[in-house]
Amino acid sequence: MRVIAYSHSRAVCKEVAQVPSIEGRIVATEQEMVALIEAAPQVTVIVLCHLDSYGAGAAEWCQALMNDYPSAKVIALRDRPDFTEGCWLIRQGVRGYGHSLSNHHIIAQIVQTVGQGSVWIYPELMQFIIAKLPSNPQWSVNQILSHLTPQEQKIALLVAEGMSNAKIGEVLAIAESTVKKHIGSIFTKLNINDRLTLALIIKKT
Template sequence: MSQNIFLCSETVRPSARWLDAFPEGVCQEQADLVAAVRPGDVVWVEAADGGWLDRLGALVKLLPDCRLVVVSMTPDSAEALAALDRGARGYCHALAVPSMFRDVELVVRHGGLWVGPELMARVVGAAGRALAPQATLQQPLLSEREAEVAREVANGMSNKEIAAKLGITERTVKAHMGAIFEKLGVRDRLQLVLRLSEHRDVSLPVH
C-alpha cells in the first residue's frame, strides 16, 4: 500500500496539521529515503533552504515512480512555478489544514497537478487567453450550465468567482466540475483548457 513520506532533516519536520492529515505518514531523512519508498508513494519536500530546488530535481530523477509535493512556509507564485518546473506534482502551504493536505494527496496520486486555487486560476487564465478557443460547441457533450462553468474556468476564474457570477453555490460548481472532468476525460483545470482548445468539437465560444 502506498504511503505519505515527509522528507525530514535535523531542522525540518512535518507540521502537526500534516501529521493530523496522515496519521500513518512517515518522516524519513534523505539518506534513507530510497530504501523506504515504494512505487506510488507521495513524497513531501519542504522549501526550507537555498538548496531545496536542486534537491527536488535530484529526487524527481531518483524516484520516477513517486509523486513529489513541495510545501512552503511562505508560498508564492514564482516558487511554485520553479517547483513545477523541476518536476513537483503539487505545491501548497506548509501549514495548510489537514483536509487540504488530503486533497493535494488525492489529486497528485491520481495523476493531477495541485498548485492551489489562486495560482491555478492564473495559469489556466493565461493558457486560456493564449490558446483562445474560438469554435462553437458542436456536440452536446456538456449541458448548458456545464458549458458556462467550463467557459469561466477557461477565463481563469476560481470556483468561488464562478459561483458568484452564475448565482450558484461553490458546492454546485464543484459538482459541475466533476461532471465536466468525467465527460471530457480530464483530471484538472489546466487539462480542461487544453482539451477545449485542442478539440473543436467541445470548444466553447468566448464572450
C-alpha cells in the same frame, strides 16, 4: 499508497501529522526519506517535500529526487510559494505545489488529488498560469464546449478563468456542491482529471 513527509518545521509537521494517510511517516533527513521510498518499490509513493527544510538549491534537489525515483509523486511545499519556482517545478514533473503552512484539511486534499493522478497547485498560481495562456480562436473553444450542457459550458469557462468552486457558485447562483458535480461531469466528458488541464484545453487547444 504510501505518503511520506519531509520537514524540519514543527508547525508543518503538526499539520501533516493529522493527515490520515501519513501514518507517522514524517522524517527529518533525506536519508530517512529515501529509505522509505526504496522500501516500497511496488507501492505508489507520494512525497511531501518541505523545500525550506532543505535550504539552498531545494528546487534543484526536488528535481533530482524525481529523476532518481520517477515513480514517486512529489508535492513541493514552500513557506512563501513563488510563481516562478512553482511553474518551473510543475514543468519538471512535480505533482503539487502549495503553501507549507496550509492546514491539514488542505494538505489531505492535495494528497488525495495527486493520488488520483491529478496535479494540485494553489489558486493564485493557477490564476497566474491561466493569465499567461494566449486566447484561442472562438471556433476551437466552441468545438470543445459542444460536448457539454449549457450549464457545464458556463462552468468550464469560469474554471478556465481560475475561479474557485465557491466563486463559480456565487456567479451562477448555484450551490458549491452543484458546481462540484458539474465539474466532475465535465472531466468525464472531456476525459481529463484536473482544472488546470481543463484551462489548458480551453485556452490553448
